[in-house]
Amino acid sequence: MNVFITRKLPDELLQPLRDAGISYTEWTEPNRLPQDELIRQCKQHDAMLSAGRIDMNTHFLNECSNLKLIALMSVGYDNIDIATATRLGIPVSNTPGVLSKATAETAFLLMIAAARKAFYLHQRIIQGEWHSFDPFTDLGIDLQGATLGIFGLGSIGYEMAKRCKAAYDMNIIYHNRSSNKKAEEELHATKVSFETLLQQSDVLSVHAALTTETRNKFDKAAFSQMKKNTIFINTARGALHSEQDLIKAIQTGTIWGAGLDVTNPEPMDKNNPLLFMPTVAVLPHIGSATVKTRYGMARLAVDNVIAGLRGEQLPQIINKEVYKQ
Ligand SMILES: NC(=O)C1=CN([C@@H]2O[C@H](COP(=O)(O)OP(=O)(O)OC[C@H]3O[C@@H](n4cnc5c(N)ncnc54)[C@H](O)[C@@H]3O)[C@@H](O)[C@H]2O)C=CC1
C-alpha cells in the first residue's frame, strides 16, 4: 500500500505510516504541483494526502478513480468535487476542530490590526515615517463593548466569539443555518437575520464554508447596509466577498476597513489597493499555521490514510454516503 503526499511533511509525522507498512512519495519541489504530474503520481498510488490547496476537479477525479481515499489536510473542502468523488466511491476526509483556535486567533489579530491601522503604520515606520501619524486625526476605533457579528457560527466562529467576549465584552450576534445553543448559553449570542447581521455589526467576521450559496455573499448590496465603522473580517475563503465591492466600500467610507486572511485569487497581487489602505490588514492564508495546529492536522490526515488503507471507515469522513453505495 502506498500514498502520494503533495508536500514535504516533517519526518516524525510520517512514522505512523512506516509503522503501518505504508510507503509514501512526497512532492518535494518548491513549485506548485502541476495537475498532469498530480494525476501521474496518483495513478501510481493507492491514496493521496493533500497538504495544501490543490484543485481536485472532475477531470482529476475521473483520471484518478483508482484512489482508495483522499485525505485533506484542511477543514475546508471547496477545492474538491465531492459529488464526483462520491460517485466514484472515493472517501474524502478533512481535519476539523484541531485548527479552530488558531484560525480564530488569526481573525482576532486581523480585527485589532484593522481597528488600529497596525499593518499600515508598521509599513510607514519601515519607510522612515515614524512621525507620519497625526495624533488627532489618524485615530483607530475602540472595540470594548462593540457588537461582533458572526456569519457561520460553527467551530471557528465560536472560538472567535469566545475571544471577543472575553477580551472586549463584545455583544455577540450571529447568522447561521441552525441555532448554536452553546454560544447562546455561554456567550449570550443572539441569532439574527442576515440583514440584521449586516446592519448591527461593528465587526463582521465570516466563518462559513464556501458553497454556491455563500459565494459572493458579501457584495455591494451587503456592504451598503453596514455601518460606517464596520470592520469586515474574512478568514474563511476569499470568494465569499467581492473584492472590487470591498475596495469601493472602504474607499468611499461605506465601511471602516477589513482584515483578510483569505483572498480571491491567492496569492493576492502585490499591487492590490487593499494592501495600501490604512484600515486594512492582509495575511497570506496563515489561519492554521502554528506548530501545534499544523502537526495536529497532519496527524489527523495520516490517521485517515492508515484507516482507509486498512479498509476501515475514515475517522473524519466528509462523504459518508460513499459507504452506502
Ligand atoms: N484561514 C484559514 O487558514 C482557515 C480557513 N478555514 C475556513 O473556515 C471555514 C469554517 O470552518 P469551521 O468553523 O471549522 O466549519 P464549521 O462547519 O464548524 O462552521 C461553519 C458554519 O457555517 C454555517 N454555514 C454554512 N453555510 C451557511 C450559510 N449559507 N449561511 C449561514 N451559515 C452557514 C454552518 O452551519 C456552520 O455552523 C472552513 O470551511 C474553511 O473554509 C478553516 C480553517 C483555516
Ligand SMILES: O=C(O)C(=O)CO
Ligand atoms: O483548513 C482550511 O480550510 C484552511 O484553509 C487551511 O488550514
